[in-house]
Amino acid sequence: MNDWLHIGVRFALYSDLMLLFGLPLFALYNFRNEQRFAKDALKFDSLLIGAAGIGLLLSACSMAVLAKSMSGVPNFADLRLHIFDMIITGTNVGLAWGARAIALFLAMLSLLLLKRWRLAGFCLVTVFAAIALASLGWSGHGAMDEGMRGYVHLAADIAHLLAAGAWLGALAAFALLLRGAKRDPYNRMLLLSHGLSGFAGVGTIIVATLAITGIANYWLIVGPTLAGLVSSPYGTLLLIKLGLFAAMLGLAAVNRYHLGPLLLLRLAIARGDHASAVVSLRKSLIFETSAAVVILMLVAWLGTLNPVESM
Incomplete structure (x- = not known):
């Protein structure tokens, strides 16, 4: 309990x-x-x-x-x-x-x-x-080491947390913008398209930061080994987290390279004809946000496990 x-x-x-x-x-x-x-x-x-x-x-x-x-x-x-x-x-x-x-x-x-x-x-x-x-x-595990290794581990953990926070905050912002699409469709679509475009560059930095710090954290926690990755509770949860992260990357790419331009195209052709684009974006965001929530649950769980004993 x-x-x-x-x-x-x-x-x-x-x-x-x-x-x-x-x-x-x-x-x-x-x-x-x-x-x-x-x-x-x-x-x-x-x-x-x-x-x-x-x-x-x-x-x-x-x-x-x-x-x-x-x-x-x-x-x-x-x-x-x-x-x-x-x-x-x-x-x-x-x-x-x-x-x-x-x-x-x-x-x-x-x-x-x-x-x-x-x-x-x-x-x-x-x-x-x-x-x-x-x-x-x-x-979390970032505080498990001492000396220079400890500083590096903490820095990687903090960068990972901030990058994840930036991503989750963007998802929440898009959800808030979508919520008012029926009341003010034209301006909301402009804001959504602008937001998707603006998030593209930041999203690249976020993904790179999550990937680099994730690899660094794994290396610092369990070392350069894959032993026990499938058989241990820690390894299993970590693999699930990585799979969900990959799914989020795919959804983010769809949002950036398809749905954003689609919104602009709808607005350019006929103002108000935005329903299909909103539905597509809403579905994508629901899946992406759900994956993010599950990942946070896994992170909260992983932080309570001893990876050395598990692996």
Whole structure:
């Protein structure tokens, strides 16, 4: 029961912080103009405020789960203040937790700027959300090494987290734009086409970062070996994750090279004749987002396994 609770909290925290980071980042590299920020569809202020608040709540839950695990007490009710104090002030994962809590609080304050200075607000939220997301590197396998190897491993883990957050945030942004396609079809189609085109270059960087850091993490965790990859729980989950990642790459390529130009073509030929393109894009995004959710579940699970013992 405790293991599944740990996995569930990790999954929720990963998802929440990735959205908090990825959504404003998408707005920044696609729609930098403050006037467009103000009048168009990327109005997810309340969603970001909710994500920051939920992130604080989930961080508190994760600390309670960690404290129970490290102290060995049978129930959460047996936890005492000195246990939390020892973890937060005396361990790297505790210090990272403290940095995450501060970053999330500052992100919430930064969101107050969105009504008057949207560009500055999005920039600050993205920076603080990046810090909060990066702090999760100390709660995974990236913190298992020491010295220079440990720094390299942590850097690879953090880059992997940020790249995944950028991808998940883009998927969420496209879903929000699609949601209002019936109310304002023409402008939404323009925004979607612009977003798909803008994500193309960023998506290439994201994919390259995920691939390179994924290989580096595997090498640093289990070394240059394939032994036990099929027979161990860790290896099996990792193979499933890789398969889903490959499927997401295929879907992203379809979105970029077929559906984006299709939207523009529909608009150029006859305004309003966009239904088939929207349906195709919505189906593709549903499959891609579903794969991303499953991958996050697997990541949350993998982080609780000892890969050395499994392999």
